[in-house]
Amino acid sequence: xxxxxxxxxxxxIGSNTLRVAAALRDxxxxxxxxxxxxxxxxxxxxREFRPRAVAIFDETVxxxxxxxxxxxxxxxxxGFPGLLEISRQQDVDIxxxxxxxxxxxxxxxxxxxxxxxxxxxNKETLVLGGKLVMQKASQVGAEIIPIDSEHSAxxxxxxxxxxxxxxxxVLTASGGPFRERxxxxxxxxxxxxxxxxxxxxxxxxxxxxxxxxxxxxLEVIExxxxxxxxxxxxxxxxxxxxxxxxxxxxxxCSIKAQLGLPDMRVPIQYALTYPERRPAEFPRxxxxxxxxxxxxxxxxxxxxxxxxxxxxxxxxxxxxAVLNAANEEAVSLFLxxxxxxxxxxxxxxxxxxxxxxxxxxxxxxxxxxxxxxxEHVHRALGTPLG
Numbered sequence: 001x002x003x004x005x006x007x008x009x010x011x012x013i014g015s016n017t018l019r020v021a022a023a024l025r026d027x028x029x030x031x032x033x034x035x036x037x038x039x040x041x042x043x044x045x046x047r048e049f050r051p052r053a054v055a056i057f058d059e060t061v062x063x064x065x066x067x068x069x070x071x072x073x074x075x076x077x078x079g080f081p082g083l084l085e086i087s088r089q090q091d092v093d094i095x096x097x098x099x100x101x102x103x104x105x106x107x108x109x110x111x112x113x114x115x116x117x118x119x120x121x122n123k124e125t126l127v128l129g130g131k132l133v134m135q136k137a138s139q140v141g142a143e144i145i146p147i148d149s150e151h152s153a154x155x156x157x158x159x160x161x162x163x164x165x166x167x168x169x170v171l172t173a174s175g176g177p178f179r180e181r182x183x184x185x186x187x188x189x190x191x192x193x194x195x196x197x198x199x200x201x202x203x204x205x206x207x208x209x210x211x212x213x214x215x216x217x218l219e220v221i222e223x224x225x226x227x228x229x230x231x232x233x234x235x236x237x238x239x240x241x242x243x244x245x246x247x248x249x250x251x252x253c254s255i256k257a258q259l260g261l262p263d264m265r266v267p268i269q270y271a272l273t274y275p276e277r278r279p280a281e282f283p284r285x286x287x288x289x290x291x292x293x294x295x296x297x298x299x300x301x302x303x304x305x306x307x308x309x310x311x312x313x314x315x316x317x318x319x320x321a322v323l324n325a326a327n328e329e330a331v332s333l334f335l336x337x338x339x340x341x342x343x344x345x346x347x348x349x350x351x352x353x354x355x356x357x358x359x360x361x362x363x364x365x366x367x368x369x370x371x372x373x374x375e376h377v378h379r380a381l382g383t384p385l386g
Contacts, residue, residue, distance in 0.1 A: 004272070005032035005089060007107055008098035010041040012203050013121040013147060013264060017096050018045060020269045024278060032086045034099075039065040046074050052091075055082035057103075087111050094272060096147070097122040100205050101328055102321075102370050105129050106363065112142045119271035121147035123218045128321045128366050130225030144226070145271040150219050151226055152267035153245035153258035158227070159275070161256075167249045169223060172239040173216040173298060174199050179240060183302040189341035191334065199242040199262045208331045209305075212344055213298065217309020221320050224313055231313055236306065238296045243285065261285050304345035308352060318357035318369040325373035326351035329385075338383065351376045 004021060008014045014033075021028045030049035035042045037058035046054060046069060053075040056062035062078030069076045077085050080103065087095060087107035095111035096119045097104050104122030109129070111118050113136065120126070125133055137144050146152055150171045158166070177196050178189065194211040195204060202210070209215035216236050223234050245267075247257035260266050261283050269280055300307040305327070312323040330347040333339045339347070351373045360366060378385045 001029055002027060002093040002272075003029045003031040003091060004094050004096060005086060005092040005111075006030065006096045006098065007034045007083065007087060007104070008036070008100065008122075009033040009045055010035040010038040011098055011100065012201060012206075013098035013268065014096070015041075016264050017098060017119075017268050017272075018049065020265050020272060022048070023280070024269075024272075027278070028272065031092050032089055034083055034086050037061045039068075043068060043072075046072055050074075053077065053086065053089075055086040057083055083107060084110060088114060090114055092116060094119055096268075096272075097125065098147075100124075100203060102128055102325060102367075105133075105366070108133060109136055109363065112136045112140060112144075115140050115142050117143040117145060119145050119147050119268070121268075123148070123215075123222055124324055126222045126225045127218050127324045128370065129363065130221065130320070132363065132366075134225050143274075145274050146222070146226060147264075147267050147271045148219060148222065149262075149264065149267045150246040151222060152270055154223065154227060154248060155274075156258045156270070157246070157248040157256040161248075161250070163228070165250050165252070166227075166229065166233070167251050168233040168235055169227065169229060169246065169248050170235045170237050171216060171219055171223060171246045172242070172244050172295075173213060173236055174210070174242045175238040175240050175296075175298075176211040176213060178211055179238065183299075183342075186342040187340045191337060194334070194341060198240070200264075204335055205328070205331055208334060208344075209327070211341075212305040213303035214305035214309065214327050214331075214344075214348075216298075217306045218324065220306075220309055221313050231310070236298050238298050239294070241290075241293055243290065243293055259285060305348060308345060308348055312352060315352075315357070318360040318366055319352065321360075321366045321369045322351055322355045322357045322373040323348060325370040326355075326377050329374045329377040333377075333381070333383070339381065347377050347380060350380055 034055040055077040059078040066076045087110040094117045098121045102124045104125050108125040242262045244257045249255045312319040326348045330344040
């Protein structure tokens with residue numbers, strides 16, 4: 001019986017993690033849960049899984065619901081300190097980081113310091129602090145097992161292979177909802193249109209990132225840190241059907257691909273049970289029902305965010321942290337209908353051009369650059385930060 005701590009349990013990845021845990025109750029116990037502010041869903045999860053404690057990031061919401069949770073015998077922690085407290089609990093085996101945004105970095109480091117396996121869905125952990133995070137995992141012998149379907153696919157393709165036999169890794173991208181839309185019309189994209197992803201059911205921030213292809217850019221940065229390849233050996237190909245989740249080409253010209261229906265429960269379960277596989281009752285792929293599998297090169301001019309992510313990775317230092325922070329603010333502004341869709345990459349590029357990000361040796365440095373990038377976005381627009 002392995003004990004789970006699920007950070008971000010009320011989001012899409014967190015909720016699916018609990019669905020997997022429920023199906024494997026003889027193997028997993030849910031020990032801790034956290035949410036940003038969705039106390040009602042968290043209460044439902046507590047009644048079902050009976051964790052030891054929970055954290056609610058919004059301190060006002062935490063205070064308002066503390067009595068309800070304590071009636072169920074569950075301790076409540078509030079704010080960012082509460083999230084950090086949950087992330088460093090010792091009586092867990094696996095910490096699932098399903099948080100969204102830069103707040104996911106420090107909880108990951110906390111879990112690694114305790115030697116826990118981190119099942120990682122928080123892209124920002126490696127985008128911001130890839131070097132620091134991988135060094136910490138190596139120092140203490142802790143595992144980082146990716147939950148993103150693309151990185152899970154790469155991990156599965158690499159099973160049993162020698163690292164020096166890999167020629168390149170290719171991450172597949174659906175292309176999002178605007179793959180066939182003219183770039184000149186991006187200024188007219190509505191929030192509702194951008195949130196209408198053709199294949200995946202995700203949270204709003206990640207869905208917008210998928211529409212701009214920033215999500216794929218962040219995944220390129222993640223893959224660089226997770227698998228230790230040169231930047232030139234990581235590529236992106238657009239695959240609208242989202243059946244092949246990624247593939248690896250080896251030196252002998254052989255290629256391995258991992259296939260499956262778009263269902264996040266598959267990589268989640270693999271991350272929890274790795275390196276073993278457990279039976280599951282997820283929908284299964286029927287090849288006779290596939291009419292076609294198509295592939296195309298991404299349009300870097302049309303989807304500027306993808307190109308900016310590659311630029312930030314090549315620049316190194318805290319450039320990816322600046323990229324990520326500027327993007328988070330820009331996406332938030334778009335979701336709030338304060339900027340247009342085509343302003344998202346423009347604001348990110350402006351931050352990368354004008355923010356200093358050369359010296360970076362600590363989490364404090366990263367967070368300082370993160371804050372500077374956010375402030376730069378809002379100065380450019382004349383809007384208040386936060």
